[in-house]
Amino acid sequence: MSQEETRYGRGLAKMREIFGPEAETAVKALAATNPDLARYLVEFPFGDIYPRPSLDAKTREMLTVAALTVLGYPQAELKDHIRGALNVGCGREEIIEIITQMAVYAGFPAALEATKTAAAVFAESP
């Protein structure tokens, strides 16, 4: 098995661990327009970065929820990663706490927008 197959396979396995069976649907949807970006997404963030042992999956998802809350514009990605955070053992209370803390660093609008996105995710399985 080549290194590239290893990176891709490892990345897809990590994505399934975080996002569940929706992972493959999302990669395919992206690949329909931008197949190389889909491949890089699997290989680099999820094949190279996320499997590294220094931080566990739950901590990584918490950091990503913080990052996307701060950026503000990527609410679709934030929605996916709030789902992912819940899947890997993060509690709703912790997600709300992360978003609240980000009011300090990126302002209240960032925390307000992320709270609305969290509310939409929480409403999916009440």
Place this chain on the structure above:
Amino acid sequence: MSQEETRYGRGLAKMREIFGPEAETAVKALAATNPDLARYLVEFPFGDIYPRPSLDAKTREMLTVAALTVLGYPQAELKDHIRGALNVGCGREEIIEIITQMAVYAGFPAALEATKTAAAVFAESP
């Protein structure tokens, strides 16, 4: 009356002054998902900052319209604060002027997005 009641009460009064009766609806909606952020929103921005005497409510709302135009992503908050600015004595012409000036500092896309949001607010009461 405790200090905390003072901050919360003062903040809610300031929010009513700026946003009208919708203030309480907005706080309740936020509190349904993130009750502590709702409380901090009332206490810190509106209880601590906005009532300070160095700047009046109209000037504060103008500065906030500028800030949200520059950030770009929080169009929902910008909509609320354009309504707020109108409530505390800012004219439509002034709001448009602030947005136009922000083209200089954050680029034309920021001013174009904010103009669409202002148009949506202005259309509410023609």
Place this chain on the structure above:
Amino acid sequence: MSQEETRYGRGLAKMREIFGPEAETAVKALAATNPDLARYLVEFPFGDIYPRPSLDAKTREMLTVAALTVLGYPQAELKDHIRGALNVGCGREEIIEIITQMAVYAGFPAALEATKTAAAVFAESP
């Protein structure tokens, strides 16, 4: 003919070259709420900057697609400029390539959002 008529006329001609007949509709829609911003948009970016000879229209549109991908929030402007880039000779493959490269500089969320916007534009004329 005054200088101002020259700038405005030159800008509108450049906008027609890039955006086609939709250019005038877009300027009129903006002018309904913010007539001066509409005039500045025609005069400064498209009357002053875009007609300058140092870069051709295709290169300018490619740079603008990069800039809007990085900013993240202005997906409506990105949609217009992806259409514009296609109009002035940029291929779909090049647009996708620009967006993919921006993953390096602004992160994967920026490239994912821009890919969705590109997909929406490409779907208009399949």
Place this chain on the structure above:
Amino acid sequence: MSQEETRYGRGLAKMREIFGPEAETAVKALAATNPDLARYLVEFPFGDIYPRPSLDAKTREMLTVAALTVLGYPQAELKDHIRGALNVGCGREEIIEIITQMAVYAGFPAALEATKTAAAVFAESP
């Protein structure tokens, strides 16, 4: 006198009003590397936007201090505009108040960085 001379002359006069005699030095320094940007800076922000009657010079400088605090990276421009705000009648207390309010919209790091820049300006004439 042509329209362009009018815009440039009006812009330079406005810059002198805001920044004092340093205005011309700054324009010349910029023009040494990017003469067209120097001309556009005089003509568009200061020739077109700032002289418009809807907002006075003091209000415009206050809005710009807010915008630059939110952006965070342009501390050199913020320094110039804090000086400019003081020149056109803004008090130190008001500048500090604007910066403090921006903690709400762009987070504490934005307000902390801008406070350091304000401190540097205030130290120039104690």
Place this chain on the structure above:
Amino acid sequence: MSQEETRYGRGLAKMREIFGPEAETAVKALAATNPDLARYLVEFPFGDIYPRPSLDAKTREMLTVAALTVLGYPQAELKDHIRGALNVGCGREEIIEIITQMAVYAGFPAALEATKTAAAVFAESP
């Protein structure tokens, strides 16, 4: 003891826990120019948010390192919080890992700048 004394006292204690004895020096330096922002900084982020039990101090510092890496411009605050993260039990390897993960969400420039800042902090006690 009033509520406000409680918030301020709790905030200062939390700052000492995170930043060590430098906490008070930093607050005093800020207070020299912006005393109210200094007070809000102690009361709101460190008095209200950080002491909340849902996340421990180490997790909060890790989230803040992520947030400041993404924002990019506040390298001075990032330096303080990398020191803080080390103080509350975060290893150098974990800090580097957080910064590396942020390359995915905010691009390589964000991770490169934060790595330089981490290197400067690590060099203080080799």
Place this chain on the structure above:
Amino acid sequence: MSQEETRYGRGLAKMREIFGPEAETAVKALAATNPDLARYLVEFPFGDIYPRPSLDAKTREMLTVAALTVLGYPQAELKDHIRGALNVGCGREEIIEIITQMAVYAGFPAALEATKTAAAVFAESP
């Protein structure tokens, strides 16, 4: 030769093409603090993305100059890429033109900061 060696080798060759002999010095400096980020930087942007045939090296560097100008905070990376753009055939006039165009999309402060950085690079070899 494994796939990973191919990606790393191809990336380092591309970096040498763009940045000259300084490429290896920069990678080593980064690797002293964050060796994995150094490896990812070589492998992903320069091993995966830049060698792709859809855009040539000059166009890629022009897009990157645009992206870094828009982001504003990474002036160190902008400096490297202005040098890189010059190395792969971009003229000074074109770099200045890109920076000037970005005033439209990210505001004048972005263009002013980038012009100062360009001036510093141009001064290295007058």
